[in-house]
Amino acid sequence: ILSKRIVVLSGDGIGPEVCGEAVRVLKAVGDRFGHEFTFDYQLMGACAIDATGSPLPEETLAACRQADAVLLGAIGDPKYDNDPTAKVRPEQGLLGLRKSLGLYANIRPITAYDQLLEHSPLKAERIQGADILIFRELTGGMYFGEKGRSEDRAWAYDHCTYHRDEIVRIAHRAFKAAETRRHKLTLVDKANVLETSRLWRETVQSIAPEYPSVALDYLFVDNAAMQIILNPRQFDVILTENMFGDIISDEASVIAGSLGLLPSASVGDGAALFEPIHGSYPQAKGKGIANPIATILSAAMLLDHFDLQEEADCVRDAVQHALDQEVVTPELNSSTLYSTEQVGNFIAYSV
Amino acid sequence: ILSKRIVVLSGDGIGPEVCGEAVRVLKAVGDRFGHEFTFDYQLMGACAIDATGSPLPEETLAACRQADAVLLGAIGDPKYDNDPTAKVRPEQGLLGLRKSLGLYANIRPITAYDQLLEHSPLKAERIQGADILIFRELTGGMYFGEKGRSEDRAWAYDHCTYHRDEIVRIAHRAFKAAETRRHKLTLVDKANVLETSRLWRETVQSIAPEYPSVALDYLFVDNAAMQIILNPRQFDVILTENMFGDIISDEASVIAGSLGLLPSASVGDGAALFEPIHGSYPQAKGKGIANPIATILSAAMLLDHFDLQEEADCVRDAVQHALDQEVVTPELNSSTLYSTEQVGNFIAYSV
Ligand SMILES: CC(C)[C@H](C(=O)O)[C@@H](O)C(=O)O
Numbered sequence A, B: 001i002l003s004k005r006i007v008v009l010s011g012d013g014i015g016p017e018v019c020g021e022a023v024r025v026l027k028a029v030g031d032r033f034g035h036e037f038t039f040d041y042q043l044m045g046a047c048a049i050d051a052t053g054s055p056l057p058e059e060t061l062a063a064c065r066q067a068d069a070v071l072l073g074a075i076g077d078p079k080y081d082n083d084p085t086a087k088v089r090p091e092q093g094l095l096g097l098r099k100s101l102g103l104y105a106n107i108r109p110i111t112a113y114d115q116l117l118e119h120s121p122l123k124a125e126r127i128q129g130a131d132i133l134i135f136r137e138l139t140g141g142m143y144f145g146e147k148g149r150s151e152d153r154a155w156a157y158d159h160c161t162y163h164r165d166e167i168v169r170i171a172h173r174a175f176k177a178a179e180t181r182r183h184k185l186t187l188v189d190k191a192n193v194l195e196t197s198r199l200w201r202e203t204v205q206s207i208a209p210e211y212p213s214v215a216l217d218y219l220f221v222d223n224a225a226m227q228i229i230l231n232p233r234q235f236d237v238i239l240t241e242n243m244f245g246d247i248i249s250d251e252a253s254v255i256a257g258s259l260g261l262l263p264s265a266s267v268g269d270g271a272a273l274f275e276p277i278h279g280s281y282p283q284a285k286g287k288g289i290a291n292p293i294a295t296i297l298s299a300a301m302l303l304d305h306f307d308l309q310e311e312a313d314c315v316r317d318a319v320q321h322a323l324d325q326e327v328v329t330p331e332l333n334s335s336t337l338y339s340t341e342q343v344g345n346f347i348a349y350s351v
C-alpha cells in the first residue's frame, strides 16, 4: 500500500470547484488501486491575502515542502489587477512558491483532441494530430530579476538574467522528453536581439551532442508565435525561457479547443506542483460551469510523478470516455448542461 | 507638383525584389498624379556588412536623415543567426536605424481579406471582418536596454527599462487612432509581474481621460496571445511595448492569411520608415516567388504619411483588384504562377 501526502491549494475563483473534482478522482484512484492519498488543504493567493495578509503564508509553504506533491487550482482576483500600486498581489504567492520549491521546469502537454476539433478556432485539418510538449523555464528571467522604479517613479525597470546552469538543467529534461517522443526539440528564443537568448542558444547547442537521436532546431519567438498557429504539427518538444513560455504556451492552448482541458506540471529537484493552465475565472465562480478536466489531467500528471503509470493512464482514459460521451461542461456542449460536479463524478466513476 | 525624396533600403534576401515592385508602383502613382518621387538606394543589413563591414553605414544613416521617407525591404541572413558569437549582425542595422531616427511607434494594420479567408489557418467565421491596428513601441524596452555577460560568460543579462515619457508619446498616437476607428484601445502588458508593465498601465490610465470617447481595457500578454486567435474581432487598437509587440504582431499576421500581405509604418517626430512585416526569406531569393503586396501596401502607408490620401487609396484599391482577379504569387494561388514582377506590374498598371 502506497501512501502519499498531497497539499491542495484550491486558491481563488473557480479553483476550489475544480480542485474538488480532481481530489474526487484521486480518491477514486486510491480506492481502486489501494493507495492511501491524504489531502492537506492550505491557503494561497487572494484567499490567503484576505485571511492572513500574505499571499503565501509560512504555514502553506512549510506544508508544501513536506508534501509528496502539490495540487493547485488557480489564483488571482480582479480587485488586484487594475491597481498598479497594490503592494500585495495573489501572483506573488504563486511566484514565491515556484521559487521556494525550486520548480524550475513547467511542462505543458498540448494535444488536439479528435472529439473537440470543431471547438478550436483553427481549422481542423491544421491541428488534427498535433501533440506538443512545452518546457518553460519557471524560476528565472524577468520574473525573478531585479525590478523597481527611479526615485521620481518616472523610470521603471525589470532585469532579465540567466545563468548557464539554469539552462542546462531544464535543457536535459527537454532533450530526455524528446528522446521518448518524436525526437525533435525546438528552442524558442530571440537570439538576434537578446544576450540571454544567445546564452540559451549556445548552451543548448553545447548539450545537443549528448542526445544524438534528437534533432535540435531554433526559432525566434516572433516566428514561433506564428508557426504554432500556422502549422502546429511541426512541433514535438519546445523549450523556452520563462516569459516567452508564458506567452507561447497560453497561445498554443487554442489548439486544444478549450483552456479548460490543459494540465501542467512544475517540477524541480524535489517537490512538484500540478495545476491547470487556466486562471481563476472569477466570473464563473460558484456557478458550477467550470471545466474540471484540466485539473483532473493535472492530477494524472501527479500520478505520473509518483510513477503510477497505470493509474495515470486510467484517469486519462476516463477523461477520453467523458469526451466521447460528451459529458462535458457548457463551453464544450451548450445543450447538455453538465455541471462541474457532474463531469467530475462521471470521470471518477469511470476510473 | 509635389517633390519627395525616398531612401530605399532594399536589404537582403527577397528585399530587393519586393522593393523593386513597390518602387514601380510609387512611380506609377507619381506619373498619374503628377508628383516627383526620387529614389536613393542605400545599403543596410547583411548586404551592408558584406560591402562595408557595418550593418548601417554612416552614409546610409545620413541619407535617411535627409529623406522625406524611407522604404525598407527586409534584412537578415541565416549565416548570422546560428552563430551566437557573431559580433556584427544585420539586425543591428535595423535597430540602430530605429533608434537613430527616433522611430518610436511601429504601426501594423491587420485585416482579414475576404478574398483570402480560406488561406488563414483560422476558421473563416472567426476572422471575417477582423481589423486590428497594432501600436508597438519600437525604441525602448529590452531591445535597447543594457545587455551583456559576466566575465566568465556564464551569466547573461538584458535590462528592460521604460520612462513614462516614452509611453506617453506612443499612447497619444494610439488613442488618436482609436478615435478615428471603433473607439477601443487595449493595452497589452504583464502588470501582474513586471514593474515596467505597471508603469505602462498607470501611464496609459492617466492619459485616458483626455480621450473620453475611447474605451480603454487591459490584457495580460499571455491572455492576449490567446484572445487574438480565439476572437480577433474583439480588438480595435492594441498598444504594447517593444518585445510583446514583436511577438503579438507576428502572431496576429495569421489572421490575414499570409505574411506577404502585411505592411507597417515606423514613425517618430521626424522621419518615417515603411516596411513589410515579413523577413528576408533567403530561401526564396531570386526565384520571383516573393509576394510584393506587403511592400506595396507599405508604400501606400508612405503615401498616407505624405498626406496623399487619394493616392494611397488608389494603391490599396489596385491591391484589392489584384486579389479579386487572383493576380497573386504562388503561396496564395499555386495554379496560376504569377511572379513577383507580374503581380507588381499588374498593380502598377491598375493605379
Ligand atoms: C499568474 C501569473 C503570474 C502566471 C505566470 O505568468 O507565470 C500565469 O500566467 C501562469 O502562466 O502560470
Ligand SMILES: CC(C)[C@H](C(=O)O)[C@@H](O)C(=O)O
Pocket: A192, A193, A222, B076, B091, B094, B246
Ligand atoms: C529583425 C528583428 C530585429 C525585428 C525585431 O525583433 O524587431 C523584426 O522581428 C521585426 O519585428 O521588425
